[in-house]
Amino acid sequence: MTTSTPAAAVRTRVRIPLRFPDGFEVATEAITFHGLVDGAEHVALVLGDPTATPTPLVRLHSECLTGDVFGSARCDCGPQLREATERIAATGGVLLYLRQEGRGIGLYNKLDAYALQDAGLDTYEANLALGLPEDARDYTAAAQMLSALGIAELDLLTNNPDKAQQLRALGLSVSRSVPTGVHTNPSNLRYLHAKVQHTHHTIDLAPVASLVG
Structure with a gap:
């Protein structure tokens, strides 16, 4: 980390058994x-x-109450969380669960943005229409966490x-970026296309013209 970034320290360690709805533990x-x-x-x-x-496998996963907890199909967050947990467990590594709801704008603003998306804007346009950044996330805390865990290369x-x-x-x-799977459904295809178009996510999708509705 840069010298201008203060060091963080471990506070608590506790073992937790995880169990996902599909039975993976x-x-x-x-x-x-x-x-x-x-x-x-x-x-x-x-x-x-x-x-x-x-080089342990690491994922920075931004909190998504609607997707991670309630199983919303409007995004791919829940399936990505499930996939990442299994893949990291298989190789050894760390999942950072970051409290950055709605790409950092918060839950209420995210739901406000959903309403604008229902009116025709994409996820990034909706944020801008609310006077918010397209993506407000800063990963300085993530870098602090990894350094506190002794991880400098990943x-x-x-x-x-x-x-x-x-x-x-x-x-x-x-060392390298490892792509996640592509978790599409009829409700999140336009959201995923917006991620590719606006922020150049490496997601292999069918052309927009092939989408229905």
Whole structure:
């Protein structure tokens, strides 16, 4: 990390057994921190043995109440969380669960943006129409968390190039970006296309012209 970024320290470690609705189960060590720059209650989930490889697999997963908890089909967050947990557990690594609802704009603003999307805007246009950034996420706290866990070099499980760029700018070595699966359904196709068009996510999708409705 850059010298201008203060160090964080581990606060608590606790073992938690996870069980997903499809029956997948895995044990994790949940870790909390002191000294995160944004003051948010982010948590690291250590899965498998991160020391088994020089470059543990890491995912920065932004909180999504609607997708992660309620199973909303408007996004791909819930399926990505489920996929990441299993893939990281298999190789050893860390999932950072970051409290950045709605790409950092918060739950109420995200639902306001949903209403604008129902009126025809895409997810990024809706944020801008509300006077908010397209993507307000800053990954300084994520870099602090990884450094506190002794991780300086990693493989990053993501389709979002901004995550790798920010971590590298914060002094971490991202050896490679590992794409997640493509989790499409009729309700999230336009959302996923917007991610490709606006922020260059590496998602292999059919052309927009082939979408129905």
